[in-house]
Amino acid sequence: MRKKYLFIGLFIFAILFTFGCTSGNNPKDSFQKYVDAWEKQDYKTMYTFLSPSSKKSISEKDFIAKYTNIYNGIEVNKISVAPDYPKSFKKDSDGNTSIPFKVTMSTVAGNIKFNDTAYFSNNTKDSSNPWSLNWNIKMIYPDLNTDDKIRIDKTFGKRGEIKDANGSYLAQNSYIESVGIVPEKLGADAENSKKQIADILKIDKGVIDKALSASYVLPDMFIQIDNLSMDDTDRLSSLAKIPGVMLKKTPARVYPLKEKAALLTGYVQPISADELKKLSSQGYSKDDSIGKSGLEKIYEKQLKATDGAEIYITDKEGKKLKTIVKKTEQNGKDINLTIDSNIQSALYDQYKVDSGTAVAMNPKTGAVLALVSAPGYDPNDFVLGMSKDKWNSLQNDPNKPLLNRFQATFAPGSSFKPITAAIGLKTGKLDPNADKNISGLKWQKDSSWGNYYVTRDAAYNSPANLLNALVYSDNIYFAKTALDIGKDNFINETKKFGIGKTLPFEYGLDASKISPDNSIKDDIGLADSGYGQGQVLMNPVQLVSIYTSFVNNGNIIAPYLNAAKGTPGKILESNVFSQDISNTILNDLTQVVSNPAGTGYGAYMPNLPLAGKTGTAEIKKSQTDTTGTENGWFIATNTNNPKLLVLEMYENVKNKGGSHYVVPNVKSIFEQFCK
Structure with a gap:
C-alpha cells in the first residue's frame, strides 16, 4: 500500500510541476494585475509592475501625474482593457514576451x-514580481510620442429655454456678473478694501481672506469671490469703484420672474x-x-x-x-x-404677505395659464450661489417658501359642494327644487351622533333648495344630500370625477x-x-x-402645460354627468356671484358675468x-364665452x-385679463 501512495504522490507532483507553475513562466498574472489597477485608475499600483529600465525613464511621481493629468483632463470615467492572452507564450528576439490588448475608455x-x-521581460531577481512591464508613453495612446501632449478643446451647447405662451422667458440663458479680486491691485489699503467688498456682498471678510490665501493664488490672478445678478446695478x-475688484460677465441660467414662478x-x-x-x-x-427641481x-x-469636445x-x-x-x-x-x-405675475403679486396657491386655466382647452405657489423663493439665488445661512433661512421659514402648494392637497371646504350637487342630481337622490326644511344653525341626523353637529354660518328665509344652498x-x-346619496354611491361617483386617481399632468401632483x-x-x-370637510383633500x-365640467356639458377637460404636447379640449373624464345637470349647477353658481346674498357677490360685474x-x-x-x-x-369662470x-x-x-378675503382678488384677475 505504501508504494501505491508514493506513486500517486509523485503523479500529483508531476501535474503541479507541469501545469500549476506555468503562471510563473509567463506574464499573464502580472499583466492581469496591471490591467485591474488600470481599470481602477490606480496609477500607483500600475507603477509597481514597470521594469527597472522603465522606472529609470520615468519616476513614480511623474508616472502618476501624467496619467492623472491626461485622464482627468479628458474626463475619463470608465476604462475597459481586454488582453488577448495567447495559448502559449513565446519570447521575441529581444527576450520579451508580448500580450496584445484592446482599450476602450469613455471620455467627455x-x-x-x-x-x-504590452511587452514583458522576465525579472529572475525579483521573485515577488518575476515579470515586469516595459512601459513607454505609447501605452497611454499609441500615436503619442515622448514630447507630445494630449489636449482638449470644449465647445458648449446651449441649454433649452423655457418660454411662456407669448414667448417671454421663464428660464433663460443669459449672464451674471462674477465678482473677483486681483490681489496685486488691492492697493496699499487692502484690508479696508476687503472690508468694503465684504460689506457690499453681505459676507464675512474671512471668506475673502480665505479665498486669497489659497496656495495656488498668484498676485495677478482673478480670484472669484461671489456672483451678482446683472440687475443688481x-x-x-x-464694487467697481473699489481697488482690486474685477467684474466678469459670465454665462448663467436666469429666471426673470424670480419668486413669482x-x-x-x-x-x-x-x-x-x-x-x-x-x-x-x-x-x-x-x-x-442639471435641473434640481x-x-x-x-x-x-x-x-x-x-x-462638444475634441481630444x-x-x-x-x-x-x-x-x-x-471629437464630439x-x-x-x-x-x-x-x-x-x-x-397672469402668473398678477396672481402672485396678490399674495404679498399671505401664503397660498392659485391656478388659472382656459376651461375650454385645458391650457394652464398660471400655477402659483406663495410665498416663493428666488431661483436665481441657487444659480448665483446660495450661502448656508440663506439655505437654512429658507428651510426654517415658517411660511414654507420651498413648499409647492399647487402640487399639494388641501381641505376644499364649500368649493366641493358643486361636486356633491352633481352626484346627487345624477343619482336621483337630490331634487333641486325640493325644500329640505332646514332651520337653525346646527343639525344632526339623530341622537346617535352624540355631541356632534353639522353647523352653518347663517339661516335664511328662502326655501332650502339647491339654488339657495349654493x-x-x-x-x-x-x-343631508350626502347622506341621501349614501356612502357607496358617493365614493363610486367621486371616482368618476377622477378623485382618488393621480391627475395625468406634466407636473407631478398629489392625488x-x-x-x-x-x-x-x-x-x-x-x-x-x-x-368638503371630514377627510376630503383636493389638489388645486x-x-x-373638475370645474371645467360645468361649462363643458359634464365633460372634464384635461389640463396641460407643455404647448407642444398638450391636446386642446382633450376630454379627461367623459360624461361624468349630463348637460342638464351641468346647466343647472352653472346657473346656480352664477347666482352665487350675481345674487346680493351670494357668498361670491363681491366678484359681481354686470358686464362680465x-x-x-x-x-x-x-x-x-x-x-x-x-x-x-381656516x-x-x-x-370662478366667466360664463359668456368661457x-x-x-x-x-x-x-x-x-x-x-x-x-x-379671496373673492375681490379673483375679481381683479378677471377685470385685468378677461375683457
Missing part, C-alpha cells in the same frame, strides 16, 4: 478605442459628484448644470445640452498632430408652455382623496364629506379641472377646537373674512 468627447501590445457700481420653473445647479457618477454614461460632465428637473432630458495630440510647440476623438455640441430643446406670465353655502343642506384610503367609515364622515389643479363658488375650510383638531385656522377658496377659470386659495384667513 466620446469613446476612445485602440489596440496595443447699485452694488455692481459700488419659482415653484413652477425650479432651478439648475452644477452637477454633484454623486449625480455625475450616476449620469456620466448619459453624456454629463463635471462642467454641466420644477420644470428644470421634469424636462431635464429635453432641456439638456450636450457639450487631440500636439507636439511640444503646440501644433496639432492628430485628432483622437459636436448639441443645443437642448426649448419648452414652450401655456403659461401667461402676466348661494348661501349651506353646510347642513349638503350634509385628491375623499380620505387616506378613499373610504368613508360612518355617517358623520359622509355628512362632512358632502360639504385637479379641482380646477361670473359663475363661482367660495369655500372656507376649517383646519382644526375637533369640532370644539377654537385654536384652529383656508379660504374662491373658484375662456378663463381661476382658483385662489389663501391659508390662515381666520379673522380676515374667510373666503370673502
